[in-house]
Amino acid sequence: MPDTSQPTTAPVRFARPGAIPFAIGVAAIAFLISSLQATEVSLGELARGGPQALRILGEMVPPSLDRLGPVCVSLLQTFQMAVAGTAIGCALSLPLAVLATRHLCPHPIVYHASRILIAVCRTVPDLVWALLFVAIVGLGPFAGVLAIVVDKIGFCGRFFAEAMEEADRRPQEALRALGATRPAVILGAVIPAATPGLINAALFSLEKATRSSVVLGLVGAGGIGIELQVSMDMFRYDEAVTIILAILVLVVAVEQASAWLRRRAL
Amino acid sequence: MTASPPLVDAVGLVKDLGGRRVVDDVGLVVAQGSCVALIGPNGAGKSTLLRLLVRLIEPDSGSIHLHGHDMRAASGAALRDLRRRTGFVFQQHNLVGRASVLTNVVHGALGRTGWWRACSHRLAPAALRDEAMDCLARVGLAAFAERRADRLSGGQSQRVAIARALMQRPGLLLADEPAASLDPAAGEDVMRAFRGLVDRDGLTVVFTSHHIAHARTYADRIVGLRAGRVAIDAATAACDPATVDALYA
Known part of the structure; x- marks a missing residue:
């Protein structure tokens, strides 16, 4: 016998929205339109810039190798900033992440304070940190390293803590059961279990730091960014393209090396 | 008496x-x-x-x-x-999977020695490593000391857990x-x-x-x-x- 309680027609494709969702939708669309107008987004302007773009592209070819030596030195300094900043940032992130892991932290106040510190480091963009540190320690790569360190504390602190939260709790219970102290449980069971997540976050943060260390130079925090800015300001597009290609090689090399290390380590 | x-x-x-x-x-x-x-x-x-x-x-x-x-x-x-x-052997063995068998057994000494000495067999003093090998030998797994714990069979894994408990003395x-x-x-x-x-x-x-x-x-x-x-x-x-x-x- 057929079940008469079952519906026989398909449900409507789109339900009529309620008044509040409808109003929110209209407001969102209106804000999008006003944003496009306020920021002067214009396909016409873009099309009018076409000849200028072609002229710049023409001046980029062939790339100038006149300053290849200083560019390579600056590129090395950029990578060194990324490596130093990431290493110090990761080292500082590890204990902070322990305190920001609910079941490992000795006190709720310390847990929340650690979470807030990580959130502040993560929320403020690295360029802003760089401006701040240039003001504090002056122009140069040290300001860039400090900016990367703070940025890494925000990035790695969060992902290290997540890796520790997700680490298998059963070995931790086993070590507690045999009389291990909290540091022993962390070193003996938490860190080994979280290692894939820690390595992943550290390598990804090195890739991110390499890209951001290029930009930090634009505000005077050392590295190749300042070289790029000077070339652009002097309309030396043939030099600029050399620098851009050098940056591309560095970023791709770091990404490839990072992917290889990740495959080896995990 | x-x-x-x-x-x-x-x-x-x-x-x-x-x-x-x-x-x-x-x-x-x-x-x-x-x-x-x-x-x-x-x-x-x-x-x-x-x-x-x-x-x-x-x-x-x-x-x-x-x-x-x-x-x-x-x-x-x-x-x-x-x-x-008081040794505790768990149903799911609760070993540290990414660590070696020997390190897991050395962990048994964490309750009676400094954590920096018993967190890994690489850092443990020779006496602790020897004792851990003895415990492994008692459960018949001395030959597996260097193997990663997550590469063991269920029975081997449980015997490593017993060896870790024995390490507690x-x-x-x-x-x-x-x-x-x-x-x-x-x-x-x-x-x-x-x-x-x-x-x-x-x-x-x-x-x-x-x-x-x-x-x-x-x-x-x-x-x-x-x-x-x-x-x-x-x-x-x-x-x-x-x-x-x-x-x-």
Whole structure:
């Protein structure tokens, strides 16, 4: 016998929205339109810039190798900033992440304070940190390293803590059961279990730091960014393209090396 | 001549979990050098009772004395020392999967030595490494010292967990369904290893099991739990099969 309680027609494709969702939708669309107008987004302007773009592209070819030596030195300094900043940032992130892991932290106040510190480091963009540190320690790569360190504390602190939260709790219970102290449980069971997540976050943060260390130079925090800015300001597009290609090689090399290390380590 | 005090003396233990009374006024006394099986259907409170004994779960009421010391009054270093003297073998073995077998066994010394010395076999002093190899040899796995723990079979993994417990130099060994995740042959091996520790080394063992045959073969005494209460407490030889069957009815 057929079940008469079952519906026989398909449900409507789109339900009529309620008044509040409808109003929110209209407001969102209106804000999008006003944003496009306020920021002067214009396909016409873009099309009018076409000849200028072609002229710049023409001046980029062939790339100038006149300053290849200083560019390579600056590129090395950029990578060194990324490596130093990431290493110090990761080292500082590890204990902070322990305190920001609910079941490992000795006190709720310390847990929340650690979470807030990580959130502040993560929320403020690295360029802003760089401006701040240039003001504090002056122009140069040290300001860039400090900016990367703070940025890494925000990035790695969060992902290290997540890796520790997700680490298998059963070995931790086993070590507690045999009389291990909290540091022993962390070193003996938490860190080994979280290692894939820690390595992943550290390598990804090195890739991110390499890209951001290029930009930090634009505000005077050392590295190749300042070289790029000077070339652009002097309309030396043939030099600029050399620098851009050098940056591309560095970023791709770091990404490839990072992917290889990740495959080896995990 | 006076008899040695019981290694486990728990009285009136009560524990509610998730709004349900899981352990209800349970008492357990275990004499030194004996092997006790805790049996009962799922949810009877066997695993909870073992965890209560070492305070991995805090009891709501009741008293616990382990090795003659008040477990509930102990805290900090005293609590860790009582836990160090009580080996705990888990149903899922609870090894650190990414660490080597030897490191897992060296972890057994974490309760009695500095954490920096026993977190990894690479940092451990020679004496600890030698002792860990001895413990592995006692469970027949010395040849597997360098293998990663997550590359072991279930039976091997459980024997490494036993070696880690032996590394604690315990007087008492608690085992939560040690054969549950193993095939029958590996389960028998593990149970024989426990019995050997009682007969050869004078350890006291309390294990939980769903295998009545294991309880009958390897335990001196059977304690049956049902709905969180003790329903049977008798010497194995005196334990009536019908009474045991009724526990699962």
